[in-house]
Amino acid sequence: MAGVRAEGRASIKERTLRVDRWWLQPAITVFVLVSFIIYATFRAFENGYYFVESSHLVSPFYSPCLSASCEPGAQLFGVVAPQSILGFGLSPALLILIFPLGFRLTCYYYRKSYYRSFWMSPPACAVAEPHKKYTGETRAPLILQNGHRWFFLAGLVFNVILTYDALISFKHEDGSFGMSVGTIVLLTNATLLWLYSLSCHTCRHIMGGRLRHFSKHPVRYKGWTIVSKLNHYHPVFAWISLFGVALTDVYVRFVATGAISNYYFF
Amino acid sequence: MGRQVKLRIWRGNKENGDFQNVNVEANEGEVVLDVIHRVQATQMPDLAVRWNCKAGKCGSCSMEINGKPRLACMTRMNTFEEDETITVTPLRAFPVIRDLVTDVSFNYKKALEIPAYSPPANLGPGEARMEQIDVERSQEFRKCIECFLCQDTCHVIRDHEENKKSFAGPRFFIRIAELDMHPLDTLRNRKRTAQEEHGLGMCNITKCCTEVCPEHIRITDNAIIPMKERVVDQKYDPIRWLGSKISKREGIS
Numbered sequence: 001m002a003g004v005r006a007e008g009r010a011s012i013k014e015r016t017l018r019v020d021r022w023w024l025q026p027a028i029t030v031f032v033l034v035s036f037i038i039y040a041t042f043r044a045f046e047n048g049y050y051f052v053e054s055s056h057l058v059s060p061f062y063s064p065c066l067s068a069s070c071e072p073g074a075q076l077f078g079v080v081a082p083q084s085i086l087g088f089g090l091s092p093a094l095l096i097l098i099f100p101l102g103f104r105l106t107c108y109y110y111r112k113s114y115y116r117s118f119w120m121s122p123p124a125c126a127v128a129e130p131h132k133k134y135t136g137e138t139r140a141p142l143i144l145q146n147g148h149r150w151f152f153l154a155g156l157v158f159n160v161i162l163t164y165d166a167l168i169s170f171k172h173e174d175g176s177f178g179m180s181v182g183t184i185v186l187l188t189n190a191t192l193l194w195l196y197s198l199s200c201h202t203c204r205h206i207m208g209g210r211l212r213h214f215s216k217h218p219v220r221y222k223g224w225t226i227v228s229k230l231n232h233y234h235p236v237f238a239w240i241s242l243f244g245v246a247l248t249d250v251y252v253r254f255v256a257t258g259a260i261s262n263y264y265f266f
Numbered sequence: 267m268g269r270q271v272k273l274r275i276w277r278g279n280k281e282n283g284d285f286q287n288v289n290v291e292a293n294e295g296e297v298v299l300d301v302i303h304r305v306q307a308t309q310m311p312d313l314a315v316r317w318n319c320k321a322g323k324c325g326s327c328s329m330e331i332n333g334k335p336r337l338a339c340m341t342r343m344n345t346f347e348e349d350e351t352i353t354v355t356p357l358r359a360f361p362v363i364r365d366l367v368t369d370v371s372f373n374y375k376k377a378l379e380i381p382a383y384s385p386p387a388n389l390g391p392g393e394a395r396m397e398q399i400d401v402e403r404s405q406e407f408r409k410c411i412e413c414f415l416c417q418d419t420c421h422v423i424r425d426h427e428e429n430k431k432s433f434a435g436p437r438f439f440i441r442i443a444e445l446d447m448h449p450l451d452t453l454r455n456r457k458r459t460a461q462e463e464h465g466l467g468m469c470n471i472t473k474c475c476t477e478v479c480p481e482h483i484r485i486t487d488n489a490i491i492p493m494k495e496r497v498v499d500q501k502y503d504p505i506r507w508l509g510s511k512i513s514k515r516e517g518i519s
Contacts, residue, residue, distance in 0.1 A: 006427040008280045008361035017333030017353050115470045122421040125474035134426045136468030146502040205495035212449050215397040
């Protein structure tokens with residue numbers, strides 16, 4: 001048998017001799033990510049309660065809203081898709097979610113998390129994995145992980161759009177300047193997404209990681225240094241920005257359904 | 267004032283072996299290696315254990331303590347509970363020679379497969395000049411003490427013996443990264459060989475190598491992922507590839 005029981009290795013029958021709670025972290029990861037997937041799927045197909053015209057609030061799951069079925073006030077960037085396809089209503093979220101989803105799926109940090117927790121490859125360090133064969137990211141479909149930079153660039157476009165959404169929420173219904181709880185929620189969400197994107201390993205590479213002579217590129221070196229500091233907290237930004245997106249959507253939905261009102265500070 | 271601790275030590279060779287329980291005294295300030303030496307001195311005179319500096323700098327006393335790859339000389343006894351049985355085994359990714367000693371020659375074979383630093387042809391000995399900011403990134407990798415804990419914990423070879431042929435392991439990815447980031451190295455095919463010959467693509471960045479490194483080298487973040495991104499530049503990014511053809515910058519090879 002291969003692995004830790006391979007011929008010639010110390011004959012120990014246990015898969016692992018770890019005595020700590022190594023299973024806890026993967027278990028929490030599964031719980032959080034499955035919860036998010038269930039909620040995001042429900043919201044993507046719900047096709048409603050994503051826009052509050054009076055407060056200029058739009059859910060991040062539905063921005064940019066590019067389908068003909070979008071509420072008129074939410075169509076800030078035009079219409080590129082019909083209201084329905086083959087008689088089935090087309091939720092605007094389904095048009096765009098592939099980009100943020102792809103960015104997180106191919107993210108180096110999330111890869112670590114879901115390879116460990118979902119695929120158990122390995123479930124934890126020095127805990128034998130259950131698979132008989134392993135080829136890593138050398139074959140399809142996992143070789144597509146190498147496309148992370150394209151999703152990173154798409155993610156930047158989304159960050160700009162969500163920042164714009166936050167900025168236009170500095171308005172009352174009549175168009176006069178104002179700031180509500182929703183404004184802070186959208187602004188916080190956009191900030192967290194920027195931090196997540198800018199701390200990304202691909203961003204670090206593009207900024208200067210690919211250079212061999214930092215001394216010849218002082219500006220890029222400075223940028224690389226800043227991104228490297230942010231990169232240290234990339235896992236933190238990955239999680240809190242995920243919660244940020246979900247909680248922002250929850251807030252917009254609550255306001256859109258009338259469950260709560262969007263309080264204005266001024 | 268010492269206390270009695272319970273140890274469960276794996277003893278055997280490549281044919282067979284099993285755990286043996288011992289009670290031994292541990293004194294304040296001691297590490298696991300001290301206690302193993304006391305076992306050797308008082309109860310198991312033929313216990314095989316590899317060690318040298320007792321200061322976490324030689325990388326000799328690598329073993330698995332309570333299932334975690336650790337340096338025995340850097341694992342303090344006061345980190346364990348009073349009544350805890352401490353399990354000590356040899357590294358489980360490599361063939362065992364005897365007791366706690368393993369055959370790590372796999373790593374030396376892999377080291378030989380990586381071409382050495384290749385200086386510019388026009389530079390004589392002592393003529394190389396580099397700025398500090400150009401070399402400091404790879405200086406982190408020079409801290410490696412070759413304890414091979416990262417190799418031991420890497421599931422690519424730990425759980426799949428058959429991958430040893432085609433996978434160099436994290437210790438050698440930091441060596442390749444160090445050379446590829448070196449401002450004066452002239453060998454231009456390190457990215458391609460990292461992917462195609464040394465198995466960089468098999469790494470799924472689960473960061474266990476970083477977790478166990480006693481020198482706290484950020485192996486995954488600072489060496490493996492940057493190398494993966496450099497490979498993407500050459501193999502999986504058509505825009506970069508086209509740019510390299512037009513501007514005659516660093517090419518595919």
